[in-house]
Amino acid sequence: MTAIERAVAxxxxxxxxxxTANVREVIEETSRVRSLVLDVPGWCGHRAGxxxxxxxxxxxxxxxxxxxxIASAPETPGLVITxxxxxxxxxxxxxxxxxxxxxxxxxxxxxxxxxxxxAPLDGHLFLVAGGSGIVPLMAMxxxxxAVNSDTPATLLYSSRTxxxxxxxxxxxxxxxxxxxxxxxxxxxxxxxGWSGFSRRIDRAMLEATCFPVAVRPRIFxxxxxPLVEIAARALRDxxxxxxxxxxxxxxxxxx
Amino acid sequence: xSDPPVSRGFRGRGRGAQSARIPPGQHLVSDFxxxxxxxxxxxxxxxxRFAIEEGQSPIGRWNWHEFxxxxxxxxxxxxxxxxxxxxxxxxxxxxxxxxLLEAAGLAEPPGPFVLVHCDGGYTTNLPSEDILDGKAxxxxxxxxxxxxxxxxxxxxxLVPHLYFWKSAKWVRKLQFLxxxxxxxxxxxxxxxxxxxWREQRYDGD
Numbered sequence: 001m002t003a004i005e006r007a008v009a010x011x012x013x014x015x016x017x018x019x020t021a022n023v024r025e026v027i028e029e030t031s032r033v034r035s036l037v038l039d040v041p042g043w044c045g046h047r048a049g050x051x052x053x054x055x056x057x058x059x060x061x062x063x064x065x066x067x068x069x070i071a072s073a074p075e076t077p078g079l080v081i082t083x084x085x086x087x088x089x090x091x092x093x094x095x096x097x098x099x100x101x102x103x104x105x106x107x108x109x110x111x112x113x114x115x116x117x118x119a120p121l122d123g124h125l126f127l128v129a130g131g132s133g134i135v136p137l138m139a140m141x142x143x144x145x146a147v148n149s150d151t152p153a154t155l156l157y158s159s160r161t162x163x164x165x166x167x168x169x170x171x172x173x174x175x176x177x178x179x180x181x182x183x184x185x186x187x188x189x190x191x192x193g194w195s196g197f198s199r200r201i202d203r204a205m206l207e208a209t210c211f212p213v214a215v216r217p218r219i220f221x222x223x224x225x226p227l228v229e230i231a232a233r234a235l236r237d238x239x240x241x242x243x244x245x246x247x248x249x250x251x252x253x254x255x
Numbered sequence: 256x257s258d259p260p261v262s263r264g265f266r267g268r269g270r271g272a273q274s275a276r277i278p279p280g281q282h283l284v285s286d287f288x289x290x291x292x293x294x295x296x297x298x299x300x301x302x303x304r305f306a307i308e309e310g311q312s313p314i315g316r317w318n319w320h321e322f323x324x325x326x327x328x329x330x331x332x333x334x335x336x337x338x339x340x341x342x343x344x345x346x347x348x349x350x351x352x353x354x355l356l357e358a359a360g361l362a363e364p365p366g367p368f369v370l371v372h373c374d375g376g377y378t379t380n381l382p383s384e385d386i387l388d389g390k391a392x393x394x395x396x397x398x399x400x401x402x403x404x405x406x407x408x409x410x411x412x413l414v415p416h417l418y419f420w421k422s423a424k425w426v427r428k429l430q431f432l433x434x435x436x437x438x439x440x441x442x443x444x445x446x447x448x449x450x451x452w453r454e455q456r457y458d459g460d
Binding site for chain 2: 016060065066106225229247249
């Protein structure tokens with residue numbers, strides 16, 4: 001028996017099955033971003049930070065699939081994904097444009113066990129998001145709120161304009177709670193009287209917002225590749241432990 | 256198995272656009288997306304070493320200068336990422352695993368399985384025969400340029416017939432073993448073998 005045959009013949013674990021998701025509600029987050037609240041019969045739950053694979057089937061049987069982060073806390077009913085419409089994308093224009101309540105598509109998951117945070121974990125939580133990279137980090141903040149965790153948490157969130165901030169109202173109300181801080185930076189345009197940062201995320205901004213190295217914060221960075229590269233490198237240079245810095249990159253090819 | 260539900264109004268790009276070179280569930284991209292689990296390591300060619308081990312015993316070791324002096328191989332291949340993008344006709348240069356084993360004085364791999372070790376502690380597992388006979392290389396050039404750190408530079412494994420997470424970035428060591436030992440993503444629920452043509456994305460696929 002060859003090594004491949006052995007690998008194939010070994011009894012396998014249970015397959016992640018495709019399930020039918022029914023769209024219960026559509027939430028317009030920004031002009032380009034929508035959240036879909038889904039009912040998924042048979043869904044077994046997830047951890048904050050995980051994602052699902054979505055598969056669309058056309059009337060002619062043509063299928064296309066993509067991965068999307070879960071935005072909802074494990075504790076709340078209804079699975080929420082948040083999708084940014086990508087120009088020239090194949091799946092995202094449908095999910096973030098066409099879809100309406102009552103529509104159905106397939107998904108399977110949850111997927112990913114690395115970029116995950118659960119409330120019992122020790123240590124402060126420092127989150128860095130760019131654009132729709134906020135989605136898995138929002139699941140963590142929602143999970144933290146749902147279980148009344150008092151883990152100190154800071155989110156540094158880079159958007160182009162104030163209108164591009166996803167979950168803006170919810171982040172505002174989170175910011176008023178104890179032990180949590182939401183810091184925005186707007187890279188393209190700032191409203192009059194803007195008191196937040198107004199440039200791309202850099203080392204100085206991270207030093208000003210992140211917890212001290214000595215408290216060993218757990219760090220999650222999610223966004224477009226250039227932002228993730230810069231932030232992860234700067235955080236490491238500041239002295240944060242490499243194995244406490246977890247990254248996930250969102251590219252335009254997610255579409 | 257029942258038919259999948261039709262997604263009302265979804266047309267997509269349609270089958271006509273799909274090349275026979277694209278495995279099921281994949282779509283074509285023209286850019287080169289980057290996926291990795293943590294910070295990109297700083298390239299350090301002076302301190303760079305590449306090693307082959309049998310179990311715990313060292314068999315071969317090269318510094319950057321020695322590695323660059325090994326006979327080079329060039330390939331043009333299609334690559335397929337588990338996150339569903341595929342890229343066609345990518346051009347790579349590096350040292351084939353066949354060449355490396357020969358340079359280490361080995362006629363065949365010293366174990367039926369290999370665990371690939373990288374900077375940052377990342378690992379991935381493969382059957383040894385999947386990296387032989389020209390099927391894999393340690394790549395140091397992409398499209399005739401030194402490999403960017405973001406894409407795994409100075410050197411990454413290239414095993415294009417499997418999902419691209421198997422083509423581990425920042426590779427530093429091949430550890431041959433007598434048993435299969437799951438790597439980083441494989442421990443986290445991804446498929447142990449990862450054949451894109453059989454859509455082996457996750458455990459049990």
